[in-house]
Amino acid sequence: MKVLVPVKRVLDYNIKVRVKPDGSGVDLANVKMSMNPFDEIAVEEAVRLKERGKVEEVVVVSIGAKQAQETLRTALAMGADRAILVEVDTASQDIEPLAVAKILKAVVEEEHPSLVIAGKQAIDGDMSATGQMTAALLGWGQATFASRIDIDGDRAVVAREVDGGLQTIGVKLPAVVTADLRLNEPRYPSLPNIMKAKKKPLRETTAAAYGVDTRPRLEVIKTVEAPTRQAGERVPDVETLVAKLKEKGIL
Amino acid sequence: MNHSTEDAYQDIRDAVRALCETFPDAYHRKVDEARAYPEEFVAALTEAGWMAALIPEEYGGSGLGLTEASVIMEEINRAGGNSGACHGQMYNMNTLIRHGSEEQRRTYLPRIASGELRLQSMGVTEPSTGTDTTKIKTTAVKNGDRYVVNGQKVWISRVQHSDLMILLARTTPLAEVRRKSEGLSIFLVDINKATKAGMTVRPIPNMVNHETNELFFDNLEIPEENLIGEEGKGFQYILTGLNAERTLIAAECIGDGYWFTDRITRYVSERTVFDRPIGQNQGVQFPIAEAYIEVEAANLMRYKACALYDAGKPCGAEANMAKYLAAKASWEAANACLQFHGGFGFACEYDVERKFRETRLYQVAPISTNLILGYVAEHVLGLPRSY
Numbered sequence: 001m002k003v004l005v006p007v008k009r010v011l012d013y014n015i016k017v018r019v020k021p022d023g024s025g026v027d028l029a030n031v032k033m034s035m036n037p038f039d040e041i042a043v044e045e046a047v048r049l050k051e052r053g054k055v056e057e058v059v060v061v062s063i064g065a066k067q068a069q070e071t072l073r074t075a076l077a078m079g080a081d082r083a084i085l086v087e088v089d090t091a092s093q094d095i096e097p098l099a100v101a102k103i104l105k106a107v108v109e110e111e112h113p114s115l116v117i118a119g120k121q122a123i124d125g126d127m128s129a130t131g132q133m134t135a136a137l138l139g140w141g142q143a144t145f146a147s148r149i150d151i152d153g154d155r156a157v158v159a160r161e162v163d164g165g166l167q168t169i170g171v172k173l174p175a176v177v178t179a180d181l182r183l184n185e186p187r188y189p190s191l192p193n194i195m196k197a198k199k200k201p202l203r204e205t206t207a208a209a210y211g212v213d214t215r216p217r218l219e220v221i222k223t224v225e226a227p228t229r230q231a232g233e234r235v236p237d238v239e240t241l242v243a244k245l246k247e248k249g250i251l
Numbered sequence: 252m253n254h255s256t257e258d259a260y261q262d263i264r265d266a267v268r269a270l271c272e273t274f275p276d277a278y279h280r281k282v283d284e285a286r287a288y289p290e291e292f293v294a295a296l297t298e299a300g301w302m303a304a305l306i307p308e309e310y311g312g313s314g315l316g317l318t319e320a321s322v323i324m325e326e327i328n329r330a331g332g333n334s335g336a337c338h339g340q341m342y343n344m345n346t347l348i349r350h351g352s353e354e355q356r357r358t359y360l361p362r363i364a365s366g367e368l369r370l371q372s373m374g375v376t377e378p379s380t381g382t383d384t385t386k387i388k389t390t391a392v393k394n395g396d397r398y399v400v401n402g403q404k405v406w407i408s409r410v411q412h413s414d415l416m417i418l419l420a421r422t423t424p425l426a427e428v429r430r431k432s433e434g435l436s437i438f439l440v441d442i443n444k445a446t447k448a449g450m451t452v453r454p455i456p457n458m459v460n461h462e463t464n465e466l467f468f469d470n471l472e473i474p475e476e477n478l479i480g481e482e483g484k485g486f487q488y489i490l491t492g493l494n495a496e497r498t499l500i501a502a503e504c505i506g507d508g509y510w511f512t513d514r515i516t517r518y519v520s521e522r523t524v525f526d527r528p529i530g531q532n533q534g535v536q537f538p539i540a541e542a543y544i545e546v547e548a549a550n551l552m553r554y555k556a557c558a559l560y561d562a563g564k565p566c567g568a569e570a571n572m573a574k575y576l577a578a579k580a581s582w583e584a585a586n587a588c589l590q591f592h593g594g595f596g597f598a599c600e601y602d603v604e605r606k607f608r609e610t611r612l613y614q615v616a617p618i619s620t621n622l623i624l625g626y627v628a629e630h631v632l633g634l635p636r637s638y
Contacts, residue, residue, distance in 0.1 A: 189262075189266045191313050
């Protein structure tokens with residue numbers, strides 16, 4: 001059984017986001033980029049399935065700029081077997097989930113994996129759409145927000161994090177599963193594995209080669225920075241506090 | 252900080268950072284308070300293969316150069332740790348790889364790579380000679396198939412957490428050699444055996460939580476097969492370790508420098524006094540900016556030293572200059588960091604006082620600033636020897 005894991009290169013989660021002066025988006029010039037944390041969880045899960053003998057091969061794919069190669073190498077160092085880079089010029093345009101899903105569909109039709117494990121969302125756009133759209137385009141079943149994945153014959157048994165608890169569902173393979181935060185804790189790559197990853201195959205192709213139009217369909221009207229938190233006010237006693245809360249209409 | 256420092260070693264940096272994140276400030280603080288050795292941290296680094304970076308792949312390591320090793324050390328310090336606990340294995344490694352016999356490499360390297368053995372100690376300095384290394388008084392006298400060692404060493408670090416040590420001793424008396432750098436030899440000492448056969452280890456409590464010791468040798472016998480390279484050429488060989496040590500410590504100071512500038516930048520941006528962040532004052536900004544500039548500049552010399560070392564070229568001047576610049580930069584960064592934290596800088600929970608003590612060491616060790624200046628004056632500028 002083969003697993004395909006799409007990974008996205010995003011702004012590092014530690015970086016304080018800055019909005020471009022013209023409000024057209026987030027400033028990505030000269031800032032640290034890393035693998036989307038939910039995709040790291042997806043890679044980890046695929047590698048663990050391989051280590052448990054449930055999976056023979058883990059293929060990672062990234063759709064984006066040339067530098068996404070580094071993200072793919074990280075996934076290879078974590079234990080993926082080979083990588084595919086679908087290059088898209090992301091400097092001049094944003095790539096939207098539907099275009100990504102169409103490309104993933106094309107990759108799936110080439111690679112024939114039995115399972116696609118994707119991060120539940122990317123921390124940059126927070127769309128949470130790619131996994132679902134890919135499943136829909138392929139006509140496959142889907143299990144989103146997974147906190148546990150077991151392979152049981154020709155189906156995947158997935159625990160989903162839903163409001164108020166966990167829901168366990170069985171989904172027929174092939175299927176798309178999206179990884180939630182508590183699915184696992186990704187490993188840090190060891191030095192020998194980083195060295196091995198440099199020698200693992202990485203195939204490069206382009207969105208155009210799959211005949212997918214990646215032009216945006218959405219228009220960003222404006223982007224603004226989150227408001228900075230205002231300083232609080234110290235009150236001398238409980239009575240004043242209650243009075244203030246009433247004044248503000250909270251009580 | 253919004254200045255990207257991404258470079259060709261980003262994969263190594265990311266992976267070391269990820270490992271270091273699992274050992275937060277509180278871990279290092281506790282180890283420091285307990286005056287303990289960061290055993291779990293060093294074990295994790297070993298297990299993930301970092302301590303075997305320099306060992307060639309055929310012996311089970313990753314076959315990387317000093318440049319990459321220096322990046323690993325830098326990242327440990329940048330993450331709030333102290334590479335002093337484990338850098339010995341990095342600077343010793345090339346002494347064994349470059350000058351050891353094939354049999355020695357086969358015997359030791361795979362076991363060091365697997366983490367079974369640690370080669371963390373180098374025994375050079377003596378109480379009565381300091382940096383005047385060729386005058387060391389510890390002798391190794393050949394007797395049949397062994398060498399008999401007598402003498403004393405000081406500031407020998409990590410002996411209690413190491414299995415192997417590289418020891419420098421005089422094998423031909425100073426009076427009988429043409430040049431004072433001749434007649435010295437290096438040996439691989441099995442520490443566990445030696446402590447039962449004539450080597451006494453006496454720990455030296457110190458200002459930074461650094462495991463360092465005095466060693467006494469009373470007729471310690473070392474098998475002749477533990478001699479590294481040729482007898483009498485040890486001084487030349489030990490320079491491989493000394494230059495690596497200086498360069499790696501430069502990288503560690505650079506890691507410290509970034510730690511200090513990152514921390515203080517964050518602090519002064521948030522700390523509000525007189526209704527505005529203190530970082531708005533140029534009196535606060537400039538020393539931080541100055542320290543940052545100096546860290547960046549020292550970094551250039553560090554990479555120059557690394558490149559020369561990895562190419563097998565002489566790098567004594569560059570290794571010394573890198574250490575000088577980096578130790579100075581990290582010390583200035585440390586001062587700015589402590590100063591602008593105000594009283595909080597002295598509170599252990601901010602980790603500034605710990606890092607401040609740790610980085611101060613590198614004005615003195617592994618070679619003091621004055622001796623670097625003396626070296627550059629004499630060997631680079633050709634001025635008459637002053638000492």
